[in-house]
Amino acid sequence: MTDWRAVRRLVPEVLGALVRRYGHFDACEDAVQEALVAATAQWPVQGWPENPRGWLVTVASRRLADQLRSDAARRRREEEAYAIRTPPPPAGGEVYRDLEARGRTGDDTLTLLFLCCHPALTPPSQVALTLRAVGGLSTAEIARAFLVPEATMAQRISRAKQRIKAAGASFDLPPPAEQAERLGVVLHVVYLVFNEGYTATSGAQLLRAELTAEAIRLARELHRLVPGDGEVAGLLGLLLLTDARRQARTAPDGSLVPLSEQDRTLWNTKAIAEGVALVTDTLSRGPIGPYQLQAAIAAVHDEAPTAEVTDWPQILALYTVLERVAPNPTVTLNRAVAVAKVQGPAAGLARLDALSADERISASHHLVSVRAHLLEMAADHDAARASYQEAARRTTSEPERRHLLTRAARLG
Amino acid sequence: MKYMLLIYGNEEAFSSVGAEAFAEILRATDALNQELFESGELVGAYGVADQVNAKMVRVTGGTPVVTDGPFAEAKEYLGSFTILDCDSLERALEIAARNPAARYWGVEVRPLMHEANVEP
Numbered sequence: 467m468t469d470w471r472a473v474r475r476l477v478p479e480v481l482g483a484l485v486r487r488y489g490h491f492d493a494c495e496d497a498v499q500e501a502l503v504a505a506t507a508q509w510p511v512q513g514w515p516e517n518p519r520g521w522l523v524t525v526a527s528r529r530l531a532d533q534l535r536s537d538a539a540r541r542r543r544e545e546e547a548y549a550i551r552t553p554p555p556p557a558g559g560e561v562y563r564d565l566e567a568r569g570r571t572g573d574d575t576l577t578l579l580f581l582c583c584h585p586a587l588t589p590p591s592q593v594a595l596t597l598r599a600v601g602g603l604s605t606a607e608i609a610r611a612f613l614v615p616e617a618t619m620a621q622r623i624s625r626a627k628q629r630i631k632a633a634g635a636s637f638d639l640p641p642p643a644e645q646a647e648r649l650g651v652v653l654h655v656v657y658l659v660f661n662e663g664y665t666a667t668s669g670a671q672l673l674r675a676e677l678t679a680e681a682i683r684l685a686r687e688l689h690r691l692v693p694g695d696g697e698v699a700g701l702l703g704l705l706l707l708t709d710a711r712r713q714a715r716t717a718p719d720g721s722l723v724p725l726s727e728q729d730r731t732l733w734n735t736k737a738i739a740e741g742v743a744l745v746t747d748t749l750s751r752g753p754i755g756p757y758q759l760q761a762a763i764a765a766v767h768d769e770a771p772t773a774e775v776t777d778w779p780q781i782l783a784l785y786t787v788l789e790r791v792a793p794n795p796t797v798t799l800n801r802a803v804a805v806a807k808v809q810g811p812a813a814g815l816a817r818l819d820a821l822s823a824d825e826r827i828s829a830s831h832h833l834v835s836v837r838a839h840l841l842e843m844a845a846d847h848d849a850a851r852a853s854y855q856e857a858a859r860r861t862t863s864e865p866e867r868r869h870l871l872t873r874a875a876r877l878g
Numbered sequence: 879m880k881y882m883l884l885i886y887g888n889e890e891a892f893s894s895v896g897a898e899a900f901a902e903i904l905r906a907t908d909a910l911n912q913e914l915f916e917s918g919e920l921v922g923a924y925g926v927a928d929q930v931n932a933k934m935v936r937v938t939g940g941t942p943v944v945t946d947g948p949f950a951e952a953k954e955y956l957g958s959f960t961i962l963d964c965d966s967l968e969r970a971l972e973i974a975a976r977n978p979a980a981r982y983w984g985v986e987v988r989p990l991m992h993e994a995n996v997e998p
Contacts, residue, residue: 588965591918613880614921614963622918862989 473505473518474602475683480522481599482574484530485637491581492627493533494526495599501526502602575600576691577639579684582626583652586633591626592655593662598623601680611677612662649692653701653757656684660705664712678709689744699748700758707741707764710734722869726773738768756792759784778807795827799836811844831860835870842877851877880921881970883960884986885979888953895982903978910976914962919973921961929955957983961990 477498484494501522515521582596594612597603603611609619640648663677685702692698714728723729745761763784770776785801798821806814818837822828838853854874858867895903907923914920932955934945958979964970967989974985 590963590965594918612963618915618918618921618963621916625917862991864991867991 470506473502473522476519476522477502477602478575478578478600480519480526482578482637483523484526486574487527488530488534489637490530490534491635491637492624492631493537494530495627497526497530497533498522499598499604500529502604573639573691575687577637579652579688580640580648581630581635581637583648583655584630584633584635585648585651586629586635587626589655589658591622591629592651593658594619594622595626596655596684597659597677597680600684603680611674649695649698652688653697656681656688656701657705657757659684660708664708678705678712681705682709696748696751696753697755697757699744700755700761703741703744703748703761704757704764706737706744707761707768710737710741710768716865720865721872722865724869725767728773730771733768738765741765742769754787754791756788759788759791763788776807778804782808795821795824796832799827799832803836803839806840806843811840814840815844829860831857831866831870834860838870838873842873847877879964879966879970880990881962881964881967882988882990883962883970883974883977884988885957885959885977885983886954886986887957887983888955891954891983892957903982906978910973910978911960914973919962919964919969921963923958923960925958926956 480501481494481498484497485491488494504525505518505522509515578600579596582599583592587595594608597608598605605620605623606616608623609616612619639645660678660681663674663679663681682702682705685698685705688698689702710733711725711728713734714730714732715723717723741761742765745758745765748758749762763781766777766780766784782801782804785797785804789797789801798817802814802817802821805817815837818833818840821833827833834853835857838850838857841847841850841853844850851874854870854877858870858874861867861870892900911920911923929947932947934947936943936945960977962970962973964973967987970987974980974987977985979985
């Protein structure tokens with residue numbers, strides 16, 4: 467093992483070992499980060515340890531002991547009251563053996579994911595904490611990926627840990643009755659990590675691409691830990707099938723290329739095959755949830771060799787089920803496109819009129835840009851151009867704005 | 879998602895509240911910013927120096943030309959701005975409403991390009 471990505475993958479195990487032994491999730495999390503920093507400084511100079519995991523556990527335990535001892539000393543100075551017991555400094559390797567004896571590394575990753583995605587936290591905090599405690603990314607890396615100052619991200623993470631503590635969360639899997647709901651939050655966080663990496667096409671591009679890779683890795687890990695859950699398989703499939711189109715999604719000048727115009731030879735066939743296999747397997751087992759349905763829709767797109775031969779009736783059927791299982795205006799909007807492809811643009815436009823009254827989406831550029839697209843299909847060029855321009859004014863994504871203005875200009 | 883809060887005004891608007899009230903506005907703004915820093919939602923908050931310091935840079939025919947102003951005759955100018963990284967537009971509006979400036983001059987809220995939710 468000589469690459470840092472592999473080292474980062476050890477983080478949940480190392481952190482799990484510490485929290486199990488000492489408690490203090492917040493202090494352990496800091497200690498593991500410090501151990502990682504120490505590793506980055508020492509290993510390239512002094513050589514890689516034979517057992518990187520054991521090294522990290524030992525160093526992190528020492529840091530934790532130092533930290534807790536100095537906290538206690540400070541508290542003694544401040545309060546001159548109690549002597550607070552601190553853990554004894556661990557002997558090298560001891561904790562690692564303990565960890566191996568338990569054989570709970572997988573459980574620990576899952577428990578950590580549940581803890582980082584605690585419902586008391588806001589989604590941005592859940593995402594940041596997950597990337598640090600499970601993904602092993604440093605605060606600086608996370609801050610760069612989200613284009614915020616490091617101090618802002620550090621505060622967000624430290625506040626998140628305080629909230630978890632205040633909520634009285636323990637380092638255990640949630641009770642079985644809560645697990646399904648909590649797993650839903652974990653899946654949403656992984657989805658958000660992916661989206662953050664996938665939708666941005668500017669700035670710290672490389673780091674953002676790393677976010678999509680990290681989201682796929684987390685989804686893969688979840689699928690390994692909970693292989694029987696259809697929605698976990700569905701999410702992994704959805705991410706793979708979406709990420710498979712990445713190379714074709716942007717032109718060399720950075721502008722967006724819509725699905726119908728993408729060079730499909732650039733799609734990643736290996737990722738598509740893996741995603742399709744996941745979807746096929748999970749759909750045959752039921753029950754069916756929104757991630758599986760979205761993955762199935764992505765699979766139908768990815769399996770079409772050209773845009774013209776896309777199986778739109780199949781996509782419409784899937785959106786119809788999705789709208790019933792997880793109704794929301796974005797699904798209705800996407801379904802309107804499928805309706806237009808199957809029954810003609812007039813039928814699709816009629817669906818949009820119903821959405822205009824829904825204030826969750828009536829002001830969004832998505833609605834306007836879909837309207838523009840359907841008007842273009844209906845050959846109503848003047849109205850289509852006006853709608854593209856209106857959508858361009860409303861979007862907050864620069865590449866999308868350029869794309870919409872290009873569409874408007876193409877209509878003369 | 880990132881949002882920018884903008885406070886516009888002019889000398890008359892800013893001085894009409896009185897020195898004591900102005901100091902209270904600054905104190906309350908600092909407290910709010912500290913709270914937002916602690917929650918990790920504050921990216922940055924800045925007061926903008928007086929417009930007499932403003933310069934305008936224009937490049938004409940490849941040559942940069944720097945001039946003063948040109949805001950002297952403008953009715954309102956930018957007084958301060960804050961950049962937030964928060965959960966939703968609703969949260970940004972809630973924070974804007976808590977800004978003391980909202981009670982006097984109003985706070986403009988603008989989503990930042992690249993940073994709002996986009997469909998995959």
